[in-house]
Amino acid sequence: MTANPTRVLVLNSGSSSVKYQLLDMADGARLAAGLVERIGEETSRLVHSPLATGGGKREQEAPIADHEAALQAVAAELAADGLGLDSPELAAIGHRVVHGGQKFTAPTVITDEVLAEIERLVPVAPLHNPANITGIRTAQALRPDLPQVAVFDTAFHTTMPESAARYAIDTATADAHMIRRYGFHGTSHAYVSRETAKLLGKDPSEVNVIVLHLGNGASASAVERGRCVDTSMGLTPLEGLVMGTRSGDLDPAVLLHLSRNAGMSTDEIDALLNKKSGLIGLCGDNDMREIRRRIDEGDARAQLAFDIYVHRLKKYIGAYYAVLGTVDAVAFTAGVGENAAPVREAAVAGLEALGLAVDAGLNAVRSGEPRLISPESARVAVAVVPTDEELEIATQTYDLVSA
Numbered sequence: 001m002t003a004n005p006t007r008v009l010v011l012n013s014g015s016s017s018v019k020y021q022l023l024d025m026a027d028g029a030r031l032a033a034g035l036v037e038r039i040g041e042e043t044s045r046l047v048h049s050p051l052a053t054g055g056g057k058r059e060q061e062a063p064i065a066d067h068e069a070a071l072q073a074v075a076a077e078l079a080a081d082g083l084g085l086d087s088p089e090l091a092a093i094g095h096r097v098v099h100g101g102q103k104f105t106a107p108t109v110i111t112d113e114v115l116a117e118i119e120r121l122v123p124v125a126p127l128h129n130p131a132n133i134t135g136i137r138t139a140q141a142l143r144p145d146l147p148q149v150a151v152f153d154t155a156f157h158t159t160m161p162e163s164a165a166r167y168a169i170d171t172a173t174a175d176a177h178m179i180r181r182y183g184f185h186g187t188s189h190a191y192v193s194r195e196t197a198k199l200l201g202k203d204p205s206e207v208n209v210i211v212l213h214l215g216n217g218a219s220a221s222a223v224e225r226g227r228c229v230d231t232s233m234g235l236t237p238l239e240g241l242v243m244g245t246r247s248g249d250l251d252p253a254v255l256l257h258l259s260r261n262a263g264m265s266t267d268e269i270d271a272l273l274n275k276k277s278g279l280i281g282l283c284g285d286n287d288m289r290e291i292r293r294r295i296d297e298g299d300a301r302a303q304l305a306f307d308i309y310v311h312r313l314k315k316y317i318g319a320y321y322a323v324l325g326t327v328d329a330v331a332f333t334a335g336v337g338e339n340a341a342p343v344r345e346a347a348v349a350g351l352e353a354l355g356l357a358v359d360a361g362l363n364a365v366r367s368g369e370p371r372l373i374s375p376e377s378a379r380v381a382v383a384v385v386p387t388d389e390e391l392e393i394a395t396q397t398y399d400l401v402s403a
């Protein structure tokens with residue numbers, strides 16, 4: 001067996017899912033990938049793609065009670081391909097950790113102290129950090145000898161100036177309760193801003209980029225010469241853009257009104273804003289494909305949901321243009337950003353005065369490659385740049401343990 005192991009297992013534990021990939025950092029090859037979803041429900045599902053063996057996808061539907069059981073099931077799938085967690089070729093396990101607070105500005109080898117700090121942040125990331133902690137503990141139990149690395153969603157945003165990171169509320173209250181804007185999806189914003197610079201043939205330190213990460217969760221960021229100076233998510237991943245099921249920006253008095261006058265409990269308001277708002281709250285669907293299909297059939301509710309989504313997006317493009325002063329590129333990424341040409345077209349429409357435009361022909365091209373969609377004459381590049389959070393997590397993990 002090899003003296004210098006080069007494989008990294010990446011675990012992305014969400015509140016009810018675990019996504020995973022096994023990569024070989026010697027050549028960047030993806031050896032296996034998969035997803036466990038609906039953890040804790042009666043119809044959990046595991047989909048495993050044994051990429052190294054070229055075999056077909058394997059699916060199983062069976063109840064998976066918790067994240068620990070999910071990881072054991074993943075380990076069994078990998079072992080069936082001869083890629084088990086006991087492999088001496090495994091160099092490390094990289095964990096996506098959503099909330100790293102102010103402390104973690106870079107990927108970090110997980111020690112008891114690091115785990116305690118991730119636990120301390122649970123009150124400001126109740127949906128995400130507990131799942132991440134279980135993922136880490138289970139992986140540690142399976143391979144106690146292996147370095148486990150935390151790669152934080154918040155890390156890339158720790159460069160934000162105080163003027164962008166602080167809410168305008170009483171400072172003592174804010175400090176006592178860790179209330180500030182942290183930002184999320186940082187691994188994606190970092191990766192995509194760098195890839196955008198590459199697409200322009202420039203070094204990241206030479207360009208200003210507005211990154212629009214539009215997945216189920218969605219966030220925008222203003223990246224100045226490689227450093228994040230503002231982002232749309234805040235204390236939690238609820239602030240900012242309209243998302244699949246989250247409201248994004250809201251007058252905080254809406255919460256007070258719901259509490260005082262609609263008799264809703266804190267948990268009910270939490271569920272309303274995180275799970276029953278955004279696109280799904282507006283029109284009953286959170287998948288942009290379905291919304292476009294309904295719009296094509298003349299559905300007015302779907303059209304309004306789309307318009308609200310795009311209106312918010314356009315406001316953030318304008319805001320971050322102002323924050324940056326000069327912009328070299330606007331990059332669309334994640335499920336919606338990479339695939340939904342009508343969203344890109346509508347978000348940039350009317351912004352010619354800012355030097356922004358989309359070429360209809362280029363925008364219609366479907367491709368998995370980074371590409372420009374602005375006309376050649378445009379002052380600002382508009383680009384589609386596919387994100388790869390797993391590759392970025394694996395790279396950061398491997399760089400840290402092989403240094």
Ligand SMILES: Nc1ncnc2c1ncn2[C@@H]1O[C@H](COP(=O)(O)OP(=O)(O)O)[C@@H](O)[C@H]1O
Pocket residue numbers: 214215216217244286287288289334335336339340
């Ligand atoms: N072909 C497509 N056209 C429009 N939207 C799409 C398409 N494919 C995926 N999407 C959108 O992407 C979303 C998922 O994005 P993704 O980045 O995978 O999200 P997450 O990682 O947050 O689960 C889907 O909910 C859907 O709205």
Ligand SMILES: CC(=O)OP(=O)(O)O
Pocket residue numbers: 098153184185215216217218237
């Ligand atoms: C932090 C966050 O919003 O993540 P996701 O988009 O995976 O829900």
Ligand SMILES: [Mg+2]
Pocket residue numbers: 215334
């Ligand atoms: Mg994603």
